Amino acid sequence: MAGGTGTARPAGPAGLAKGTRTNRVADACLQPRPTMPLPAAAPTARTAMTLAIAAAGVALFHLAGLPLPFLFGPMFACLVAALLGAPLRGTGQVAVAARTILGLAVGASLTPALMGKVTPMLASVALVPVYIVLIGAVGVPFFRRVCGYDAATAWYAAMPGGLQDMIIFGTEAGGNTRALSLIHATRVLMIVTVAPVILIHGFGASLDQPMGAPAADVPLHEMALLALAALVGWKGGERIGLFGASILGPLLVSGVLSLSGILHYRPPAEAIMLAQFFIGLGIGAGYVGVTPRELRQDVAAGIAFVAILATIAAVMTEIAVIFGLAGPVEAFLAFAPGGQAEMTVLAIVAGADLGYVVVHHLARMLVVIAGAPLASRFAGVRPPRRR
Helix, strand or coil, X not given: CCCCCCCCCCCCCCCCCCCCHHHHHHHXXXXXXXCCCCCXXXXXXXXXXXXXXXXXXXXXXXXXXXXXXXXXXXXXXHHHHHHCCCCCCCCCHHHHHHHHHHHHHHHCCCCHHHHCCHHHHHHHHCHXXXXXXXXXXXXXXXXXXXXXXXXXXXXXXXXXXXXXXXXXXXXXCCCCHHHHHHHHHHHHHHHHHHHHHHHHHHCCCCCCCCCCCCHHHCCHHHHHHHHHHHHHHHHHHHHCXXXXXXXXXXXXXHHHHHHCCCCCCCCCHHHHHHHHHHHHHHHHHCCCCCCHHHHHHHHHHHHHHHHHHXXXXXXXXXXXXXXXXXXXXXXXXXXXXXXXXXXXHHHHHHCCCHHHHHHHHHHHHHHHHHHHHHHHHXXXXXXXXXX
């Protein structure tokens, strides 16, 4: 495999937040680049078509009796449509708003009893920086020497952080934005696809745990509290520059309300399914405009890297289990290097300890976001000089 080093315009998962400087950069970085002139169509019509394709995917997966139809149905339907050249379009702020539901689900699950487990969890969390160093030590040489990418692209392609953040950091360092977008999108796609198979056949877990109470069973005042927590946490988080504001902001606000005894319900099951729908749609639509050359280079590099990640994650999972730091399912989900939102969904449907899983993913994101740019300077990754 050989990676490009040009300055091609990127394509990435649609539906990123707008407004902050960081998100404006991401919006500019993640616009799809078509392989051929796409038919003229109004943005609303393209979004409607994307929603229809995603809904058809849900119906198909449901009729086939496949797991997680609201996540995998839209993901694979939109992926196939994107690869066939359909001019899909994301749902913008609607998709971002849907992610607040997952933050609420985690925050509303926080109880005094659960918080009492935080101290014993620290030994496991301490493995996260070691995990990231191992990934970088193997991943950077893989992308640099095996795949042939430039230093900046190789560095940020190997970092297991948030897709949006790694693309922004890599672009500012002079990396290939398009390649970074496709490599990280492929990482998320592959892990979200393979993880349920491992959970079912490897750990004997079932993915049919209740996601929440039916909406009809949630009191109206609790629904109002959830909506308020989502809005205040999301927009307040954006205002103060909180990373992952759409998930972490609602998580913090609903967590405080839950621990204070004010909030007693998680978001209803229908809301969790809605969040799955938009997550799956965004992953699949992220491949709009991909070319055969990019499939052979960037997507293939991403797939190969997932095999490396799986090996390292398996080692960390085994260490956590052997030393009694976590159960097998919780350790697996905590060290699976997928997206925070996607792993939260899997933790909910697998009935895993949400607190344990989310704390480890937050630790991973914090270490990568804070450490990757600093460590890149010691590794000789320098941003291009301005002329």
